[in-house]
Amino acid sequence: MLNNSNKRTRRTKKELQHRKQIAMVVGILLLVILIALGVLKMISLWKYKSCNNNYISISQYKSLKIPKTQTDEVTDDLVDFSLAQYLQNENLKQHDTQSQIKEGDTVCLSYTGRYNGSSFRNSDVKGLVITLGNGSIDENFEKQILGHKPEEIFDVKMTLPDNYSDNFVAGKEVTFNVQVEYILKSVEIPNVVTDDFIQQHTKYSSLAQYKRHIKKDLKTKAKLQTEQTNRKKAIEVLLKHTKVKKYPNKELKEIENILIVNDNSNALYSGVSESEYKNNMGYKTEEDYNAHIKALAQEQLKERLAVDAIAKANALEVPNTFTEKEEAKLARESGFSTVEEMKAKMVRNEIRLTIKKFYVADYLLKHSK
Template identity: 30%
Template sequence: MKLLNVNKLGKNQVELEIEVSKETFEEGINKAYKKNVGRMNIPGFRKGKAPRKFIEKYYGSGVFYEEAVNMTYPEAYEAALDEAKLEVVGKAEVEILDIDENGYKFKATVAVMPEVKLPKYKGLKAEKKVHAVLDSEVDAELARLQERTARMVNVTDRAAELGDTVTIDYSGSVGGEKFDGGTAEKQPLELGSGQFIPGFEEQIVGKKIDEAFDVNLTFPAEYHAPELAGKEAVFAVKLHEIKKKEMPELDDEFAKDISTEVETLEELKADIRKQLKAAKDQSAEAEAEDALVGQIIDKMEVELPDVMVESEIDNMVADFDARLKQQGLNLETYVQLIGSTMEDFRGQSKQEAEKRIKTRLALSEIAKAENIEVADEDLEKEYEKIAGQYGIELATVKSIIPAGDLIKNLAIEKAVELVKSSAEIKEVEAKETEEKPKKKTTKKAASKADKTEKAEKAEAPKEKKTTKTAAAKKEPAAKKEPAKKAPAKKQSTKKADSAE
């Protein structure tokens, strides 16, 4: 490999002109020949037995050039980057300039890590809000624990009521014709949950076990299946079982069942208050960090390459989609629910993507300016922490997360600590107000509201901890293999379908 030229282009782009020698290219051609000879038929030779020179004579001298280039250019490109001491972002656009049996030249255009001009980052000022724990918050957590430990009991002496969970068979039809996804057997359904389309659950209220009845309703005009939207439907329903949720009493026995560390309900409440306080303090600390780092990135000078921003948006969208899937949704459905498009959704993510990139760049630059180093023991502790957190073998974690990535993350954390330690952080009491009870969602909007709420819960939170990047997040990031791009040449039957 020979690096011929390095040309700086606009907006943090660099163009490299690279030459691959005859010897290297010849090795690539020979590998391409061995890989493909078994598929080639040459008159006078058995399939797969034709010598290379006969194949080149029959198909043309350049028959193996493209594959040979694909085999050899990545290594030449990486060597050129090392020689030019360039840190790139994104994939390179590769173009062959000239090629023959003596080798080839190619041009690689790639975005490089932008230059950063830092503002003042020491002696900054910020506020940290001190939050008290409200009695209503303790009560809400107790209610959640009650809900979590509740048991379902069979009901046989009354009709179904809102809040019950029933087991039903149903078969839906429109105009006398059954439709896909409109039939289910022994389907559990919590009445009032808004899981099925508006009007369905309400018509089960008042029915008794073994009762068969019809549910008449109209699909919403905006229903996701166009062939059913706005249509009148009839569901033949049979009720098999009614269950109700039985909550445990809030007493000392309940407290001991919840935690082995307490003996009374009052002790449990105190423990809950302590945990809520710790969470609020941690959140306040993170907000103060964000405020300090925000002052830095607001005044820093940097020009972000478009490819860098688009790559960050890709990561955010993929992460959000994964969170939605945990809630039983997907990104396509979510975008439809909020009345948007994928293009608009990506556009709305751009500002946050730029903020995340600037945060990493600023903190990395501070670490460099302050000669922050990560000791071997710090790296080992971080590996052990991740392994313990996820119950993964230490060796496995090390194979998943490259040491270089983790070192960068730890250096960024140290940079945040440096900014904080030099800052003037003033504690202020936050004004707390008891929350008012939330209004119940109307049944007419229950289905859509339920889905949208799930989607909102799945939304990726803004990074409160500015010290965390991919390799140090809650889940170990998979080791990334270098992307290889071919050189550019200038030449339901799902229940929700029926009743969501």
């Protein structure tokens, strides 16, 4: 009986010793993990410091808490609701060959001019689309078109001006043989859109196919809107972790000058003086306006400095040349209808800065919580 008790005691001691050994191993593992996490944090902090320079310091840009927006679902109800608007945006036109021509109509016409049986310079024109009454053609010529119907062939007589480009007929009476091919009229969108309507007025073969086109486009726009919103949020969160030590005077002055030039251009476009424009903006004194311009310039420069620092630290620099695909993508993301419109409103440096900002915002989102 005593031997059994001793055996149990020895077994209990061995179990306690074994448990102590396990606890020690677990403790060592936890210590190793903590040390590893500390090393990673130090590496991370070192990376953050690499974004600091004489002008700014960024306390954190990885693992930021960015409140991301999710893309809304494109439902069939939304597609049905959008149908009429999409058809209106198509700017649908039809060729009317039955109505009488009246002032204000947009017509397609062709004509041949003759003087004493001979043609002259600019006397043969085909497929000219003009709106009657807007001064695009001679008033006397236009008056003789009114009242006719498309596909009729008739003569128009008029005296050419003395400064006509062909001296042979300048100041002479000539005859034009005219045919209005059709009147171009807008198509009224019916309350109930049918397959026949879609086939007649669009490149799609059925209403269902056109709705698929709408749904795809709505999804693309919704995704783009979400990307724009999340990028904006990413930059906003970044700037909360960015401190400006000092502003580079040259760059700050450049931005201030651009802002002032833009305001002066807006004043000219609005038909008011620069001082009146500033007053309409709510700035009663020149000092108030200058303070506004400086604050706005500092805000823009802070963002630019932060974006530049992160782009440089993480090799996100923008190439000097863009592919057509990249330009088209940027135009869509920036809200322009075409690349040409974007280039007309943004200089090349602005395009590069915008692309860089997109690169950095996407990087922040990728490494966010």
